[in-house]
Amino acid sequence: QTHTRADGQGPAGMAAGRGGAARASLRQDHWWVAPAVTVAVLTGFVGYGTWAAFRNAAYYADPYLSPFYSPCLTDSCPRDALGSGFFGDLPWISPAIPILIFPLGFRLTCYYYRKAYYRSFWWAPPACAVPDARRKYSGETRLPLIMQNVHRYFLYFGVLFIGLLAYEAVGAFGFDGHFGVGVGTGMLMVNVVLLGLYTFSCHSFRHLCGGGLRTLSAHPIRRQMWQAVSALNRRHMVWAWASLLWIMITDLYIWLVAAGHLHDYHWVA
Ligand code: FES
Numbered sequence: 001q002t003h004t005r006a007d008g009q010g011p012a013g014m015a016a017g018r019g020g021a022a023r024a025s026l027r028q029d030h031w032w033v034a035p036a037v038t039v040a041v042l043t044g045f046v047g048y049g050t051w052a053a054f055r056n057a058a059y060y061a062d063p064y065l066s067p068f069y070s071p072c073l074t075d076s077c078p079r080d081a082l083g084s085g086f087f088g089d090l091p092w093i094s095p096a097i098p099i100l101i102f103p104l105g106f107r108l109t110c111y112y113y114r115k116a117y118y119r120s121f122w123w124a125p126p127a128c129a130v131p132d133a134r135r136k137y138s139g140e141t142r143l144p145l146i147m148q149n150v151h152r153y154f155l156y157f158g159v160l161f162i163g164l165l166a167y168e169a170v171g172a173f174g175f176d177g178h179f180g181v182g183v184g185t186g187m188l189m190v191n192v193v194l195l196g197l198y199t200f201s202c203h204s205f206r207h208l209c210g211g212g213l214r215t216l217s218a219h220p221i222r223r224q225m226w227q228a229v230s231a232l233n234r235r236h237m238v239w240a241w242a243s244l245l246w247i248m249i250t251d252l253y254i255w256l257v258a259a260g261h262l263h264d265y266h267w268v269a
Helices: 033-055 097-108 111-120 145-171 183-200 203-210 220-233 236-258
Strands: 178-182 266-268
Touching: 033 097, 033 111, 033 236, 097 145, 111 203, 111 236, 145 183, 145 203, 178 183, 183 220, 183 236, 183 266, 203 220, 220 236
Parallel strands: none
Antiparallel strands: 178 266
């Protein structure tokens, strides 16, 4: 059934424009489920991530380094961690804090996460065909949200971090100088793969590969890269959630092993 306003501008009972709903949405389905789940998972992650970043203990279970602490740049880091001691002696600060801005900035400004948290936390709008919670909407055209455009620069750090995490994951094959494979090794490898899928399916990376060209077909290599990234990009949301949850599970596992609550099963040659 079609509901139309007398002036023909939109559904009956709803105000014209984005803000200022005259009444609730005409949607009959459970549109609130997705924003509610997003709030629950993101809040859980922020809570866990805060605890993980500030605990400043049990983040290394030889040879596994928690991805929250990678790269580990202070003197208190394990000696064989990449960049260990770079910041010198900072015993009062968790080694996770100085590097936090990069993964956090990358995620916070991600185009997908923006959609997710604008909908779920700010209700701007909460779902398609559901009115905004606020009357005014200025979008990302002015401060502070115009700052979201820095995402393209955070991408470079995101790519750098994939290299650093891959280095640490390869290091997780070394058990006292011997080659080995453990549960933690597998978890760190999966972590790099999922973060890689998330990073290389980024909208900004896609633009970097194929954007700004008048004729894409005249640049076959960039076109092929753009096509590959486009294929990954279709599942960007999936990689975003999978990598977010997995990094949390990996840190939890390493904490359990490092704190002596769990035994790591591994095979050493
Ligand atoms: Fe999500 Fe770039 S758009 S990481």
